Every structure is written in structure tokens, then in C-alpha cells.
Amino acid sequence: MIDIKNVSKSFGTKKAVDDIRFQVPSGSITGFIGPNGAGKTTTIHMMTGALGIDQGEILLNGIDIAKDPIQAKREFGLVPDSPDLFLRLSAREYINFMADIYQIDQSLRNQRIGQLAKDFQIESDLDQPLSSFSHGMRQKAIIIGALVCDPNIWILDEPMTGLDPESAFLLKEKMKEHAQKG
Ligand SMILES: Nc1ncnc2c1ncn2[C@@H]1O[C@H](COP(=O)(O)OP(=O)(O)OP(=O)(O)O)[C@@H](O)[C@H]1O
Ligand SMILES: [Mg+2]
Structure with a gap:
């Protein structure tokens, strides 16, 4: 289960991800589509701990990627x-x-x-x-x-x-x- 809770990210004055929220339940395949530059890769970078999250939180099987990165990284x-x-x-x-x-x-x-x-x-x-x-x-x-x-x-x-x-x-x-x- 991936839980993206009201996540935002800016680069300088540019808002790359604006208050995004969605869940991917266990046992499902979810595609994440949008135009070039929509913020998909930025969201993945936040999910995987490669980029910090400005606002909101991301849980991977209940583990917070920002608070418990090593444990969360074992999940994916x-x-x-x-x-x-x-x-x-x-x-x-x-x-x-x-x-x-x-x-x-x-x-x-x-x-x-x-x-x-x-x-x-x-x-x-x-x-x-x-x-x-x-x-x-x-x-x-x-x-x-x-x-x-x-x-x-x-x-x-x-x-x-x-x-x-x-x-x-x-x-x-x-x-x-x-x-x-x-
Ligand atoms: N390191 C960065 N510094 C500044 N701006 C960035 C950075 N990374 C991404 N951006 C900006 O954030 C926005 C979202 O980029 P992102 O790579 O997340 O888009 P994407 O949805 O994955 O696009 P694509 O379909 O082309 O892969 C773009 O406007 C991009 O210019
Ligand atoms: Mg991309």
C-alpha cells in the first residue's frame, strides 16, 4: 500500500507537485499518467526518499519515508x-x-x-x-x-x-x- 497524503514540492518559485493525494492498495497495479513536466518523477523521487517533501507525507506499507527512510526503503x-x-x-x-x-x-x-x-x-x-x-x-x-x-x-x-x-x-x-x- 502506498499512501500519498497531500504532498507538495516546489523548486524555487515553481510548484512541481501541488497537494497531490492518492492511494495504491496492496495487490493492485496503478498507473500514474500526466503530461511531461506534470510532476510524476518528482512524486516518485519523494516516494523513494531521493527528494525531501515540502508538505504532506508518504507512507509505504504504513512506514513514513521521511521519518523512517531505511525501514521504508526495504519495502520497495x-x-x-x-x-x-x-x-x-x-x-x-x-x-x-x-x-x-x-x-x-x-x-x-x-x-x-x-x-x-x-x-x-x-x-x-x-x-x-x-x-x-x-x-x-x-x-x-x-x-x-x-x-x-x-x-x-x-x-x-x-x-x-x-x-x-x-x-x-x-x-x-x-x-x-x-x-x-x-
Ligand atoms: N531538480 C529540479 N530542479 C528544478 N526543477 C525541477 C527539478 N526536477 C523537476 N523540476 C521541474 O518540476 C516539474 C515536474 O518535473 P517531473 O520530472 O516531475 O515531470 P514528469 O511528470 O516526470 O515529466 P515527464 O513525463 O517528462 O517525465 C517540471 O516543471 C520540472 O522542470
Ligand atoms: Mg518523469
Whole structure:
């Protein structure tokens, strides 16, 4: 459950998010749409603790991201809007880095990495640096980095951008499967 309670954020004099409120119940998939510059990414940055909140509060499974950030961060995995991160790491190193942060046991993570890499068809590229990846391949590596941790809440900012149709379909199926678990 994500609970956004009357949240506002300004950059200087510009109000990027103005008194937004909505809830995402557990077991649901909710899309968050709006024109470019509407404040979607800014809202995600506040949800995930990357940006401070000017007014209001955000609870992730009942945990306040501003008051208890470490505990709240354990609840979600994030796919940011740009996959151009950690480019000097190989995909496997990046995914392991994410799994380290979430303290995922070695054998469990290896099993998940094997399965996800096979599902998203990047098995043969896992040991190549992300800098050598195409946009869609980077996107897949970032998605695997989030899913390998099996977070309760998935927060995805434009996750389909750059994915081939098969991978986009697969991600949609994985989202449905996860929502059904509640
Ligand atoms: N770090 C920042 N400094 C100043 N202004 C910012 C900053 N980040 C975002 N903004 C402004 O806040 C507004 C909302 O931006 P945001 O990135 O949240 O939009 P968005 O809905 O995600 O758009 P898009 O669909 O293009 O991804 C925009 O007017 C943007 O210029
Ligand atoms: Mg955005």
C-alpha cells in the first residue's frame, strides 16, 4: 500500500507537485499518467526518499519515508526513468550490488539472476559492462536489479521505454503475477 497524503514540492518559485493525494492498495497495479513536466518523477523521487517533501507525507506499507527512510526503503524496489547508471559495472556486478543492499542470500540471488536473465534474454551479456549495452538492454539490467530483491512494492518510472515488445509483455506479466501475490 502506498499512501500519498497531500504532498507538495516546489523548486524555487515553481510548484512541481501541488497537494497531490492518492492511494495504491496492496495487490493492485496503478498507473500514474500526466503530461511531461506534470510532476510524476518528482512524486516518485519523494516516494523513494531521493527528494525531501515540502508538505504532506508518504507512507509505504504504513512506514513514513521521511521519518523512517531505511525501514521504508526495504519495502520497495525502484526502476528509475533513466537506465544510464553505474555504467562501469557489468550487469552482473550491478545486479549483485542491488542484491547486496537488500541482503539477499547468495544462492537465492544466483537462482533469481539466472531465471530473470533467461526470461529477459540477457544471459549472454551479463558479464559485459553496462556502458556497452543498448538503452533497452540497460533497462532490462536495471529491472532485474530491482526484481532480484523481490521487493513488496514495485515503483517503476516509465519502465517500458526502450523495451522490445517481448520484454515489455514479460514485464507486464511479472507485474500482474506480483500483484496477485498481494
Ligand atoms: N531538480 C529540479 N530542479 C528544478 N526543477 C525541477 C527539478 N526536477 C523537476 N523540476 C521541474 O518540476 C516539474 C515536474 O518535473 P517531473 O520530472 O516531475 O515531470 P514528469 O511528470 O516526470 O515529466 P515527464 O513525463 O517528462 O517525465 C517540471 O516543471 C520540472 O522542470
Ligand atoms: Mg518523469
